[in-house]
Amino acid sequence: MANPIILQGYLMFEREQEQITNEIRSILAQHPYPKAKIEWNPIPFAGKWGISTSFFQLAAQWAREQRAAGHTPLPVPQLAAQIASRVRELLSLPSGFQRVEAVNGYLNLYFDPLEFTRRVVDTVLEQGERFGWGEPTGKRILVEFSQPNTHKAFHVGHLRNVVLGDALCNILEAAGNEVIRANYINDTGLHVIKWLWNYQKYHAGEEPGEDKTRWMGDLYAEANRRLEENPELESEVRQLYARWDQRDPEILALWEKSRQWSLEGFEQIYAILGVRFDHIFYDHELEKPGQELVEELVRKGIAIDERPRGPVIVRIDELLGLEKETYRVLVILRSDGTSLYSTKDLVLALKKFELFNPDLSVYVVDVRQSLYLQQIYKTLALMGHPDWAERCYHFSYEVVNLPGNVTIASREGTVVLLEDLIREARQRALEVVREKNPHLSAQEMEEVARVVALGAIKYPMLARDATKIVTFDWNAALDFNGQAAPYIQYAHVRANSILRKMETPLPPSVLPTYELHPTEIQLIDWISRLPGEVQKAAQEMRPLYLTNLAYELARAFNDFYAECPVLKADENMRAARLRLVAAAKQALANLLRMLGIVPPEVM
RNA sequence: GCCCCCGUAGCUCAAUGGACAGAGCAUCUGACUUCGGAUCAGAAGGUUGUGAGUUCGAAUCUCGCCGGGGGCGCCA
Numbered sequence: 235m236a237n238p239i240i241l242q243g244y245l246m247f248e249r250e251q252e253q254i255t256n257e258i259r260s261i262l263a264q265h266p267y268p269k270a271k272i273e274w275n276p277i278p279f280a281g282k283w284g285i286s287t288s289f290f291q292l293a294a295q296w297a298r299e300q301r302a303a304g305h306t307p308l309p310v311p312q313l314a315a316q317i318a319s320r321v322r323e324l325l326s327l328p329s330g331f332q333r334v335e336a337v338n339g340y341l342n343l344y345f346d347p348l349e350f351t352r353r354v355v356d357t358v359l360e361q362g363e364r365f366g367w368g369e370p371t372g373k374r375i376l377v378e379f380s381q382p383n384t385h386k387a388f389h390v391g392h393l394r395n396v397v398l399g400d401a402l403c404n405i406l407e408a409a410g411n412e413v414i415r416a417n418y419i420n421d422t423g424l425h426v427i428k429w430l431w432n433y434q435k436y437h438a439g440e441e442p443g444e445d446k447t448r449w450m451g452d453l454y455a456e457a458n459r460r461l462e463e464n465p466e467l468e469s470e471v472r473q474l475y476a477r478w479d480q481r482d483p484e485i486l487a488l489w490e491k492s493r494q495w496s497l498e499g500f501e502q503i504y505a506i507l508g509v510r511f512d513h514i515f516y517d518h519e520l521e522k523p524g525q526e527l528v529e530e531l532v533r534k535g536i537a538i539d540e541r542p543r544g545p546v547i548v549r550i551d552e553l554l555g556l557e558k559e560t561y562r563v564l565v566i567l568r569s570d571g572t573s574l575y576s577t578k579d580l581v582l583a584l585k586k587f588e589l590f591n592p593d594l595s596v597y598v599v600d601v602r603q604s605l606y607l608q609q610i611y612k613t614l615a616l617m618g619h620p621d622w623a624e625r626c627y628h629f630s631y632e633v634v635n636l637p638g639n640v641t642i643a644s645r646e647g648t649v650v651l652l653e654d655l656i657r658e659a660r661q662r663a664l665e666v667v668r669e670k671n672p673h674l675s676a677q678e679m680e681e682v683a684r685v686v687a688l689g690a691i692k693y694p695m696l697a698r699d700a701t702k703i704v705t706f707d708w709n710a711a712l713d714f715n716g717q718a719a720p721y722i723q724y725a726h727v728r729a730n731s732i733l734r735k736m737e738t739p740l741p742p743s744v745l746p747t748y749e750l751h752p753t754e755i756q757l758i759d760w761i762s763r764l765p766g767e768v769q770k771a772a773q774e775m776r777p778l779y780l781t782n783l784a785y786e787l788a789r790a791f792n793d794f795y796a797e798c799p800v801l802k803a804d805e806n807m808r809a810a811r812l813r814l815v816a817a818a819k820q821a822l823a824n825l826l827r828m829l830g831i832v833p834p835e836v837m
Numbered sequence: 838g839c840c841c842c843c844g845u846a847g848c849u850c851a852a853u854g855g856a857c858a859g860a861g862c863a864u865c866u867g868a869c870u871u872c873g874g875a876u877c878a879g880a881a882g883g884u885u886g887u888g889a890g891u892u893c894g895a896a897u898c899u900c901g902c903c904g905g906g907g908g909c910g911c912c913a
Contacts, residue, residue, distance in 0.1 A: 278856065288855065294893050310893030338856060339893090383913080423913075545911035559839060565911045575913055604841065605908055632842075632907090639906075670875065686875090698850060701842060703906075710849070710862085714875055717850080717861040724875050732872050770853080782851065785860080796868090796877045815872095837875075 251285065254328055254343065258287075261324045267317070268295045276759070277342050281752040283759055284331070284344040289317040293339070314339030347755060348746050351810070354762045356743050358817035366764045366824050368410035368772075376414040376590050377403050377629075379598035380509075384421040384496035385429035387451025388503055389649040390706050391634045391642045397695040397830060398631055399598040400509045401777040404828045409772030414590055417511040418582065419500070421493050422518045425454065427475045430488055432457035435470075447499030448653055450492075455644060479572065503652060507688065508830060513589075515582055524577035527584075528567045536616055537566060545569045550612050564609040579610050580617070587622045594625055596775075601630045601701075629775055631700035637707050650706060659687035662712045663720075667837060674836065685832040689719030696829055697781040717785060719831050722822060725788035725795075726833045729819035732800050733812070740816055741809035748807050753794040754814065760787040761821045768828070777829065784825040791818050 255272050262270065270292035274285045293313035300307035307313060315338060322336035330353075332346040358365045379399025382388060399415075407413045432453055433440070442449040461467055477485045504510065528546055531537035537548050545568050550561035566576045586595050597607055607628045615623035635641060642649055663683035667674065674682065691711060694704060714720040733740075763783060771779040800811040823833040 273853085275853075275855085286856090290855075290893055297893080312893095314893075340856070420913080425913085540910090547910060559909085562839095563910055568911050570911090572911095574911070601842070602907060603913085606913090630842090635906095666875065670873080694849090702850080703843075705849085707849090713862075715862080716875095718875090720875055721861090724873090728873065728876085735872065774853095778851085785851095789860085792876060795872080799871065801872050836873095 250328055250330055254325070257325060257328075258321055258341075261321050262292070262317075265320070267292055268299060270295065276763070277344070281755055282342075282344070283347060283350070283755050284342060286340050286342045288340045289314040289321075290339055293317060311339055347750050350762075351750065351754070351758050351814070352743060352745050354758050355810075355813045355817045358761060358820050359740075359813065362820060363824060365820060366768045366828070367408050368765065368769055371410040373410075373593045374412040374414065374590065375406050375594045375596060376416055376586055376592040377406070377596040377598060378416045378418055378515075378586075379403075380504075380511075381418045381420065381599070382496075382500055383423075383425060384419060384493050384500075385426050385450055386454050386496075387644050387649055388447050388500070388652045389642055389644065390652060390655055393652055393655075393691070394631060394634050394695045394704060395598055395600070396504075396507060396509055397692045398629075398700065398777065400507070400830045401696055401780075401828065402596070402598065402629065402775060404830065405768065405771050405775075405777060405780065408768050408828055411772070414592065415510065415512045416515065416586070417513075418515045418517070419497070420517045421496070422521060424471075424475070426489065426493075427478060428457040428461065428471055429454050430478075430485065430492065431471045431474050432460060433492065434474075434488065436460075442495050442499075445499075445653055446495050447503060448651060450496050450499060451644065451649075451651070475572075506656065507692075508832070515585070517578060520578035520581045520585075521573050524573050524581045525567065525571070527581050528577060531566070531617065536613075541567075541569050541571070543569065548609075548613050548616070550609060550616070553616055554612070561609050561612050562605070564606075564613055566613075576606070576610065580613060583610060583614050583622070583626065584617075584619070587619070587625075592625065594627055595622075596627050596629050598629045598631070601632055604628060604630055629700075632703045634695075634704045634706050637705055639705075642706075650708075655691060655711065656687060658708070659691055659712055660684060663687040663690070663714065666714060671836065678836070682834055682837045685834050686714065686720050686723060686837055689723055689826075689831040690714055692829070692831055693719035693781065696777045697785075699778055700776070719826075720837070722784050722788040722826060723831070723834055723837060725791040726819055726822045726826070727835065727837045728795055729791060729815050729822070730835050732815050733819065735801060736812060741812055744806065744809045744813065746806065746810040748810075751794070751798050753790065753797045754811075757787070757790040757794045757814065757818060760790050761817055764821055764825065780825055780828055784822065784829065787818070787822055787825065791822070794818075 251274055255274075258272055270289075272287055274287050277284045277286045290310060293310045293316075296317075297307040297310055297313060308316070315336070318336035318339050318341045321341055322334050325334055325341075327334060328343075330346055330349050332344045334344070335342045361367075377399060379402075380392070380396045382392060403413045403415050429450070436456075437453060461471065474485065478489070528537060531548070532539045532546060536553065537546050539546050545565045548564045548566060550564060551559055554561070564576055565574060566580065568574060583595070586592065599607060607626075611623045611626045611628075614626065633641070636648060636650070640648055660683045663686040664679060667679050667682045667686070671679075671682075690713075694711065697717070698704065760783065764787075767779050767783045771777060794814075798811060800808065800815060802808075803811055826833045
């Protein structure tokens with residue numbers, strides 16, 4: 235490892251940590267202990283404040299060596315305690331720290347709270363919106379997410395993908411990477427043909443109203459219903475598919491028109507959600523290149539052409555020489571020559587590298603496609619691009635179910651449409667803001683309701699691990715109290731409220747001269763962890779770390795708010811606390827923005 | 838048959854292999870003539886599904902079992 239010193243939590247104090255680490259090393263080197271790596275953690279006690287390391291690993295190693303040499307060492311915990319107190323005796327107190335203690339095998343270094351406070355607050359206020367952002371890594375990361383189907387509805391299951399993908403992009407960017415936000419819109423396929431069939435036969439000449447996506451989805455559901463009730467109509471759909479394949483001008487024109495309706499609907503949705511893309515790939519552009527690629531793979535002997543009796547396949551395990559079934563067989567072209575998802579995904583995988591040459595190509599796709607994506611990556615390697623295949627990464631997440639473990643399915647009508655959810659949430663938020671803040675203008679109320687509702691909707695998608703199934707439930711989605719986005723937004727609003735009433739410019743940097751209140755210490759502690767948590771969230775691709783921090787930060791601020799007067803405090807305390815409030819507001823705002831949630835000024 | 842994920846308080850979920858397993862919701866009790874009560878304080882709630890193993894130390898890592906969900910040749 236290039237950097238054996240693991241610094242966590244307090245990135246702002248890297249230099250001091252490194253200095254102390256070196257000093258501990260040289261102290262240990264004076265004893266016959268084996269080499270050990272020194273890891274730092276925040277002291278886990280509430281109201282206590284500093285960094286901590288333990289000597290258990292070193293003690294265990296030492297004990298093993300002693301035993302091997304025929305000695306009987308002390309029990310490990312006692313040894314660790316012994317080492318800790320020896321280090322504690324020899325360690326000089328570094329500047330910025332108040333005291334060092336050795337307890338239970340741990341070495342705890344407590345920050346000088348006043349000095350630390352000034353340093354954290356000054357850093358946040360100097361860096362402003364950039365607080366939490368990392369140094370450029372020089373890496374380019376392409377993230378494909380959302381991937382909607384035209385001619386279909388947009389429901390809460392799709393929402394998790396968009397919300398996660400968007401937050402992931404923000405986080406990777408904040409960590410110092412160049413991020414390319416890519417969408418892949420599926421505008422061809424059997425679902426489109428079904429829609430066209432239904433439209434032509436029963437809705438010819440109709441146009442969508444305000445809510446385009448809903449209308450498109452309704453017609454799609456209707457098509458499925460009609461076909462289920464009268465299966466003999468399937469032949470008409472097959473005929474239509476044939477006309478599409480032959481690029482019949484009439485069908486092509488209808489496809490173009492209806493596709494456009496869906497695209498416009500998607501734009502509306504992305505605008506509401508506040509999500510943007512740098513590049514959009516379309517299914518129809520990949521169809522032909524995909525078919526050509528398949529032919530090439532057959533020629534090269536990578537794919538096996540079983541037509542006309544069977545499809546074109548890639549026997550991945552066989553090609554890799556794997557005995558145990560692992561990647562199995564990937565079908566890359568239908569026996570009638572029409573394309574599949576895989577036909578296009580192989581081309582798309584190549585195209586991404588040809589166009590952008592990313593260091594990492596991320597696919598935000600739900601967990602059910604894990605095997606499929608591994609097959610795509612392996613095939614990419616077999617096609618002669620093992621280097622690219624290694625740079626592909628499946629960001630997998632679990633699905634959104636309805637209560638009772640009911641799967642959301644657009645065909646069975648068990649959907650909660652995104653439009654409905656947003657409308658309901660806005661309505662509910664509007665009622666609350668009318669009650670809580672009646673002096674706002676109607677326009678302000680609408681705006682507040684909008685950002686609060688969206689925050690509330692997005693939060694549950696981000697606040698649980700991606701491997702956990704989200705159960706959508708109306709009551710929980712519309713509950714704005716407790717562990718939810720509005721709670722965090724409210725802390726931001728309260729901070730803003732104090733700053734608004736300040737009436738003077740924000741005081742310059744100040745060293746507090748009073749004893750800090752425990753809630754102040756806790757608040758500063760969480761603020762100081764932001765840069766480190768951003769790095770961690772990016773490295774492990776877990777937005778959850780930031781929702782956790784945002785919630786803790788908000789909670790700490792609300793505690794502080796209840797315990798510590800700011801505006802009415804005496805001079806030094808007032809100045810220091812005003813700056814702390816400003817720093818807390820900034821940290822909350824930065825976190826919320828990374829999560830794709832708007833921090834409101836009032837609510 | 839093979840593979841993947843989940844199991845922590847009544848419910849929804851947290852917890853880099855570390856110090857007493859923490860929040861919210863729900864339930865009960867309280868908050869000063871002070872910056873916004875979408876808030877705060879307190880009570881109650883646990884053999885981390887189960888049995889072994891690794892380790893100084895396991896909710897976390899390994900294996901078995903139980904329960905739930907998902908994926909495995911022409912769906913996307």
